[in-house]
Amino acid sequence: MKNHIRTKDPVNQSLITLEQSIGLQTLGVMNNAVWFEDPKRLVFTLARYKFVAKMLTGKDQVAEIGCGDGFGSRIVRQAVGNLLITDYDSYFIEKFNEHACEQWQTEAKTHDILNAPLPVEMDAVYSLDVLEHISPELESIFLENICLSLKKSGCAIIGIPSLESQVYASPGSREGHVNCKTGIALQVLLLQYFDHVFLFSMNDEVVHTGFSKMAHYLLALCVNPKGKR
Numbered sequence: 111m112k113n114h115i116r117t118k119d120p121v122n123q124s125l126i127t128l129e130q131s132i133g134l135q136t137l138g139v140m141n142n143a144v145w146f147e148d149p150k151r152l153v154f155t156l157a158r159y160k161f162v163a164k165m166l167t168g169k170d171q172v173a174e175i176g177c178g179d180g181f182g183s184r185i186v187r188q189a190v191g192n193l194l195i196t197d198y199d200s201y202f203i204e205k206f207n208e209h210a211c212e213q214w215q216t217e218a219k220t221h222d223i224l225n226a227p228l229p230v231e232m233d234a235v236y237s238l239d240v241l242e243h244i245s246p247e248l249e250s251i252f253l254e255n256i257c258l259s260l261k262k263s264g265c266a267i268i269g270i271p272s273l274e275s276q277v278y279a280s281p282g283s284r285e286g287h288v289n290c291k292t293g294i295a296l297q298v299l300l301l302q303y304f305d306h307v308f309l310f311s312m313n314d315e316v317v318h319t320g321f322s323k324m325a326h327y328l329l330a331l332c333v334n335p336k337g338k339r
Contacts, residue, residue: 136209138179139202156182157315158329162236162267163189165331169233175223175256176240180206184214186236194232198222224251227258235259236267242287249289253303257335266332268300269312275326293322296330304332 115126137145144152159182166172170191177183177195179202187193193216197203200220207218221228224244228235235256244252256266271279273290291299293309300307310317311325322328 135211138181138209139205140179141181142179153315154312154327156185157317158238158269158312158327159183159185161310161312161317161329162186162238165267166190166234166236166265171230171232172234172236173228173232173259175235175237175259177206177218178202178239180216180218182238183216184211187214187216190234193217194219194228196221196223196228198224223255223259224248227255231261232259232264233261234265234267236269238267238269239271241268242270242290244289246289249299253300257303257337260335262335264335266304266335267329268296268332269327269329270296272322272325272328274323278326291328293325293328296328300330300332303336305334305336307332 115130117123117126136142141152141155144155163186166186167189168191172186172190172193174180174183174186174193174195177197180195180197183193183195195206195216195218197220203218203220210216210218237256241249241252260266271283271287271290273292273295276284276287276290279287293311297307297309308331309322310329310331311320311322312318312327312329313325317329
């Protein structure tokens with residue numbers, strides 16, 4: 111019988127009890143592939159969500175634009191009041207909802223930010239690994255709709271691979287990355303839409319304020335969307 115399973119160290123018994131109660135938690139579709147193909151990359155991805163969670167701690171209404179499989183969203187949900195995650199691909203939203211955890215209630219909806227802003231203004235919005243997939247001709251729509259999705263005192267976090275990193279990217283990644291930028295270019299772009307933009311560099315799982323040209327990944331904290339006085 112399952113309930114008769116005993117671990118050698120009693121301190122671990124609660125792990126068996128939890129497994130028997132809820133089963134084993136599942137990876138999302140995207141991060142299942144990451145864990146299979148390049149396990150260390152999952153650490154880098156989750157570190158980005160940890161940064162977002164720390165920056166947005168205490169915010170009440172928060173939304174993710176382009177959540178993919180939504181696997182990292184639980185880290186942000188742990189720090190904010192309410193979390194909405196969105197993606198333009200309904201398949202990922204459906205899979206996320208299939209495995210949703212009651213303890214970490216997160217609303218997940220299909221939404222294309224290039225078609226319209228979110229229906230409700232948020233305290234904060236974040237978008238990781240999305241802008242680099244949007245053609246330069248459409249980036250203004252992307253950013254305008256993010257601003258329209260925010261309250262006038264709102265903030266946004268935008269994360270993308272740096273342009274300098276692309277020489278090391280796989281052929282598949284480079285094919286999809288049509289809009290990577292240098293740190294300076296990203297900051298200049300975002301300052302057209304926000305009063306303040308604070309740029310961070312990232313190498314592997316470490317976020318810092320170092321030289322952006324040596325960063326593999328860029329994270330921009332944007333405050334006060336323009337045009338919402």
